[in-house]
Amino acid sequence: MPESGGVFFDRQEVRKPAEREQAIFHALPGLIRHALDNAPAFAAHLGDIDPDSVVDRAALAKLPILRKADLPARQQAALPFGGLNATPPGRLVRIFASPGPIYDPEGARLDYWRFARALFAAGFRTGDLIHNTFSYHLTPAGSMIEGGARALGCPVVPGGTGQTELQVRVIHDLRPTGYTGTPSFLLTLLEKARELGLSTASLKKALVSGEAFPASLRDRLETEFGIAAYQCYATADIGLIAYETSAREGLVVDEAVIVEIVKPGTGEPVPDGEPGEVVVTVFNPDYPLIRFATGDISAVLPGESPCGRTNMRLKGWLGRADQATKIRGQFVHPHQLVEALRRFDGVSRFRLEVDREGERDRMILRCEVPGAPSGLEQALAEAIRAATGLRAEIELVAPGTLPNDGKLIDDRRARG
Numbered sequence: 001m002p003e004s005g006g007v008f009f010d011r012q013e014v015r016k017p018a019e020r021e022q023a024i025f026h027a028l029p030g031l032i033r034h035a036l037d038n039a040p041a042f043a044a045h046l047g048d049i050d051p052d053s054v055v056d057r058a059a060l061a062k063l064p065i066l067r068k069a070d071l072p073a074r075q076q077a078a079l080p081f082g083g084l085n086a087t088p089p090g091r092l093v094r095i096f097a098s099p100g101p102i103y104d105p106e107g108a109r110l111d112y113w114r115f116a117r118a119l120f121a122a123g124f125r126t127g128d129l130i131h132n133t134f135s136y137h138l139t140p141a142g143s144m145i146e147g148g149a150r151a152l153g154c155p156v157v158p159g160g161t162g163q164t165e166l167q168v169r170v171i172h173d174l175r176p177t178g179y180t181g182t183p184s185f186l187l188t189l190l191e192k193a194r195e196l197g198l199s200t201a202s203l204k205k206a207l208v209s210g211e212a213f214p215a216s217l218r219d220r221l222e223t224e225f226g227i228a229a230y231q232c233y234a235t236a237d238i239g240l241i242a243y244e245t246s247a248r249e250g251l252v253v254d255e256a257v258i259v260e261i262v263k264p265g266t267g268e269p270v271p272d273g274e275p276g277e278v279v280v281t282v283f284n285p286d287y288p289l290i291r292f293a294t295g296d297i298s299a300v301l302p303g304e305s306p307c308g309r310t311n312m313r314l315k316g317w318l319g320r321a322d323q324a325t326k327i328r329g330q331f332v333h334p335h336q337l338v339e340a341l342r343r344f345d346g347v348s349r350f351r352l353e354v355d356r357e358g359e360r361d362r363m364i365l366r367c368e369v370p371g372a373p374s375g376l377e378q379a380l381a382e383a384i385r386a387a388t389g390l391r392a393e394i395e396l397v398a399p400g401t402l403p404n405d406g407k408l409i410d411d412r413r414a415r416g
Contacts, residue, residue, distance in 0.1 A: 009120040012255040013309045024258055025055050035288040041083030065267040067293045072100040087286040096140040098236045104140055107286035113239035114256050115148025121245045122207040122230035124178050126153035131171055133159040133181030140236050145180045168193045175202035183208040183217055190225050203227050209234060235294055238282050242314045250301035250313035256283045261300055264321040264408055265334030272300040275406030277321035295321050297406040323409040327354055327361045332388050334408040340387035351402050354411045363392035368399045
């Protein structure tokens with residue numbers, strides 16, 4: 001629970017980073033053991049791992065990745081959760097269905113999705129009436145806010161999606177102080193209220209998610225409507241991952257997760273600042289997802305937040321990691337390229353560009369390499385053909401030439 005009148009939700013947010021790491025990796029072996037003992041799929045997935053050996057990030061990085069993209073097939077083979085749940089379905093509170101379909105459990109703990117922390121950072125306090133426009137239909141977004149609001153002591157208007165005119169009338173009548181939902185729908189409600197001559201002046205704060213939140217929209221909400229809006233990053237599987245604070249510098253990682261940024265298509269961590277796929281381990285005894293690859297791209301923002309919170313920060317959502325594409329009738333995946341180029345130590349970064357020349361697909365592999373070692377282009381071409389069954393042109397470029405955006409495959413045909 002938050003500290004009464006405090007600036008921070010709890011002391012965890014301002015721990016020394018070394019103290020946080022020690023606490024996390026003291027608890028992680030117990031989470032892994034719990035998963036092995038109670039979630040049958042983890043025994044096969046993790047193999048004969050000794051939980052007590054996972055004592056730091058280097059050891060964690062040796063565990064296999066669990067991919068969100070694989071969940072639909074896993075779950076259909078062992079409904080409803082693919083054997084990844086440690087709590088039986090009969091002891092859960094809700095089961096959600098996201099597109100895929102992917103089934104997500106909700107346990108009985110207060111603030112199961114851990115949204116109170118993000119709401120608090122966005123300025124919500126006990127007694128604030130929240131107008132919640134996240135969906136209440138099958139997906140968990142509406143319940144995520146409900147749980148956090150209940151933990152903070154905030155009543156909720158369950159607006160859900162749609163019915164714009166009715167929602168505007170409710171805001172006019174009930175005068176909520178806060179909004180939760182997508183930023184675009186907030187703007188829609190505000191403009192509809194203006195059109196109808198109804199007041200939204202009670203709204204002073206907002207927590208938004210689910211889509212891009214450009215600074216231009218944030219500033220417009222503040223200057224034109226008097227609403228201070230903050231964003232957060234969450235998924236239906238994990239719940240809260242990171243949230244914005246008053247510093248407006250990146251998103252601070254939640255205290256109940258371990259976030260790694262890895263090279264897309266692999267489980268290999270990248271250096272701080274380098275874009276890569278977001279991989280999350282969540283301390284959830286009901287659904288203990290370990291090294292869960294979200295498919296999202298982000299990067300670590302080095303340093304600590306000026307707001308005083310000391311946890312890792314993310315730069316925000318930078319795109320999707322699943323860049324697989326079909327070329328000449330064959331699917332090419334990022335992990336195939338990573339494996340093919342692993343033995344070439346001189347290649348610091350690469351990108352496969354796919355274009356069309358006339359009626360034929362064309363592949364160009366651009367690799368950052370210091371100098372131009374003799375025979376490297378031919379060796380790279382042979383490695384790519386062995387991995388994908390396709391021929392690629394090779395172009396060696398100087399380090400720092402390629403965009404540092406985490407993209408390994410750039411399919412330009414759709415833009416052509």
